[in-house]
Amino acid sequence: MPQERDERWVYVALAVLAVAYVVYRYGTSVDLPDVSFRKLGKLTTALPYLAATFFGVFFQMWGRKKQAAARKRMEEGLVREGALRQAEGVTVHVGLRRKQSFEADIFLTRVALYVFDRARKRDPMRIPTQRASGTAFIEDASLERGASEGPPTVRVQLGGVAGWPLLFSVPDAVAWWMDIRSAIGKSTDVEAELAGRHRDERSAI
Numbered sequence: 686m687p688q689e690r691d692e693r694w695v696y697v698a699l700a701v702l703a704v705a706y707v708v709y710r711y712g713t714s715v716d717l718p719d720v721s722f723r724k725l726g727k728l729t730t731a732l733p734y735l736a737a738t739f740f741g742v743f744f745q746m747w748g749r750k751k752q753a754a755a756r757k758r759m760e761e762g763l764v765r766e767g768a769l770r771q772a773e774g775v776t777v778h779v780g781l782r783r784k785q786s787f788e789a790d791i792f793l794t795r796v797a798l799y800v801f802d803r804a805r806k807r808d809p810m811r812i813p814t815q816r817a818s819g820t821a822f823i824e825d826a827s828l829e830r831g832a833s834e835g836p837p838t839v840r841v842q843l844g845g846v847a848g849w850p851l852l853f854s855v856p857d858a859v860a861w862w863m864d865i866r867s868a869i870g871k872s873t874d875v876e877a878e879l880a881g882r883h884r885d886e887r888s889a890i
Contacts, residue, residue: 825869
């Protein structure tokens with residue numbers, strides 16, 4: 686929501702903390718009439734907590750600005766590459782046990798998969814469809830049958846420095862799988878894929 690993204694209050698908090706630090710650091714050396722800095726004892730005892738808050742807020746702001754700049758660069762690249770598919774507000778699971786999940790906007794081009802965390806708690810991701818040295822890339826993609834009659838789940842296996850999968854469910858999961866497999870130069874036989882998954886599931890039981 687717009688009010689949740691409004692960070693003007695952060696500047697006010699930083700200003701208050703800065704004034705508190707100046708009073709603590711230089712208060713005893715300043716002689717002002719009718720002002721007793723001894724009354725600020727409670728403030729000085731709370732200063733370590735204020736300083737921790739100050740740095741916490743500062744680095745949070747710095748991280749968000751860095752994420753925003755990275756996302757802007759990626760969005761510019763996304764426009765140049767041209768999105769083949771996109772889905773907004775998708776729940777993305779990370780890892781084999783799906784313990785980590787977040788709401789994201791995902792985009793697929795012929796050369797990369799883009800994942801943007803809607804809560805902006807994670808750095809935006811650009812995952813190339815071809816092997817790239819020193820970075821994660823899409824190694825494979827597969828379909829997993831859901832527990833209900835709904836569409837299957839798309840499993841994107843990452844290679845390189847990552848090695849963990851991304852999983853997400855979308856209404857057009859089969860089309861996503863076919864486009865991802867096509868981008869990495871692999872077969873897009875849906876019936877064979879689902880049949881192979883079914884055999885794997887039965888053998889695992």
